[in-house]
Amino acid sequence: MSEFAPRVEAISISGIREVFEAAGDDAINLGLGQPDFPTPEGARQGAIDAIEAGKADAYTSNKGIEPLREAIAAKHERDQGVDVDPSDVIATAGGSEALHLALEAHVEGGEEVIFPDPGFVSYDALTKVAGGTPKPVPLRDDLTLDPAVVEEAITDDTAVFVVNSPGNPTGAVSSEEDVREFARIADEYDVVCLSDEVYEPFVFEGDHHSPITYADTDSVVVVNGCSKTYSMTGWRLGWVTASTRRIERMLRVHQYVQACASAPAQYAAEAALTGPQGVVDEMRETFERRRNLLLDRFDEMGVEVPTPKGAFYAMPEVPDGFVDACIDRGVVVVPGEAFGEGGAGHARISYANDTETLSEALDVMADVLAELE
Numbered sequence: 001m002s003e004f005a006p007r008v009e010a011i012s013i014s015g016i017r018e019v020f021e022a023a024g025d026d027a028i029n030l031g032l033g034q035p036d037f038p039t040p041e042g043a044r045q046g047a048i049d050a051i052e053a054g055k056a057d058a059y060t061s062n063k064g065i066e067p068l069r070e071a072i073a074a075k076h077e078r079d080q081g082v083d084v085d086p087s088d089v090i091a092t093a094g095g096s097e098a099l100h101l102a103l104e105a106h107v108e109g110g111e112e113v114i115f116p117d118p119g120f121v122s123y124d125a126l127t128k129v130a131g132g133t134p135k136p137v138p139l140r141d142d143l144t145l146d147p148a149v150v151e152e153a154i155t156d157d158t159a160v161f162v163v164n165s166p167g168n169p170t171g172a173v174s175s176e177e178d179v180r181e182f183a184r185i186a187d188e189y190d191v192v193c194l195s196d197e198v199y200e201p202f203v204f205e206g207d208h209h210s211p212i213t214y215a216d217t218d219s220v221v222v223v224n225g226c227s228k229t230y231s232m233t234g235w236r237l238g239w240v241t242a243s244t245r246r247i248e249r250m251l252r253v254h255q256y257v258q259a260c261a262s263a264p265a266q267y268a269a270e271a272a273l274t275g276p277q278g279v280v281d282e283m284r285e286t287f288e289r290r291r292n293l294l295l296d297r298f299d300e301m302g303v304e305v306p307t308p309k310g311a312f313y314a315m316p317e318v319p320d321g322f323v324d325a326c327i328d329r330g331v332v333v334v335p336g337e338a339f340g341e342g343g344a345g346h347a348r349i350s351y352a353n354d355t356e357t358l359s360e361a362l363d364v365m366a367d368v369l370a371e372l373e
Contacts, residue, residue: 171308
């Protein structure tokens with residue numbers, strides 16, 4: 001008998017974390033997927049008010065407080081034109097738990113989960129934890145996910161395919177045409193389209209589109225959260241929304257592994273969602289300026305990089321030795337292969353850092369590239 005469960009032995013500590021641990025305390029960190037903005041004051045005050053009023057001392061309902069779920073439903077109506085019943089929302093411990101619930105509720109042992117390669121590290125790991133079989137698929141040259149590739153990969157054993165737009169680690173944004181196709185595929189093949197939309201507001205060119213807008217069945221499950229939108233990564237507040245029958249199954253998992261999301265974080269999230277949204281616009285505009293700086297500098301260096309149209313990441317093509325040389329010089333970037341075999345020959349760079357620091361890091365990269373030529 002194995003000492004540990006094989007599904008846990010099949011996963012390891014994220015390569016991203018390994019890179020962080022290898023860097024010095026004073027390193028410039030371009031590997032962190034965390035906005036460099038403070039949590040909005042209104043969100044902080046919402047938590048404080050709830051704590052002082054004694055509202056955050058006890059468990060909330062498993063799904064979360066009703067005012068938060070109403071705010072989430074209103075957000076989907078406002079931003080996507082989708083009618084979501086607040087009872088079809090579960091507040092979770094960040095988007096990560098929402099992904100976990102969705103896969104646990106829909107993936108049987110050995111069933112396949114299709115996801116982008118390169119893609120967010122949790123897709124592969126959470127598939128294995130759920131007992132499923134990871135099925136990464138390659139991206140286009142512009143690092144977007146091709147619906148035709150997803151459709152071709154579907155078999156009788158496929159349970160879920162993951163769409164992530166704007167994408168981590170790529171910064172790619174799926175077109176409306178592609179998103180409509182993802183919805184069609186989910187409907188036609190009776191598989192779940194798990195749409196990870198945590199970077200939704202950070203689109204620089206065009207608009208964000210969600211498969212849930214175009215699906216004719218209840219085949220789409222949407223994950224979102226406050227971590228990126230409101231710079232609340234430490235608050236751990238996300239959510240999942242889907243049809244009533246799917247939410248009921250995910251709730252069975254949630255109530256035993258989590259009971260409920262943190263009460264203070266729920267009140268903070270409610271305040272963030274219902275308060276002024278100007279801070280989100282400011283973040284998006286700032287990220288776009290930084291992206292443009294990054295692209296201009298890479299162009300000067302002769303580095304090929306697909307233009308990221310959202311989130312706050314870029315994936316330039318880099319030579320062997322680039323990542324280690326950058327880390328040795330105090331600049332943390334993440335090797336592309338940490339996100340799958342399709343990331344080989346690339347590095348993920350987060351520009352969630354101030355312009356001065358970003359420019360300093362780019363100077364180091366230019367020196368590294370010159371030495372590696």
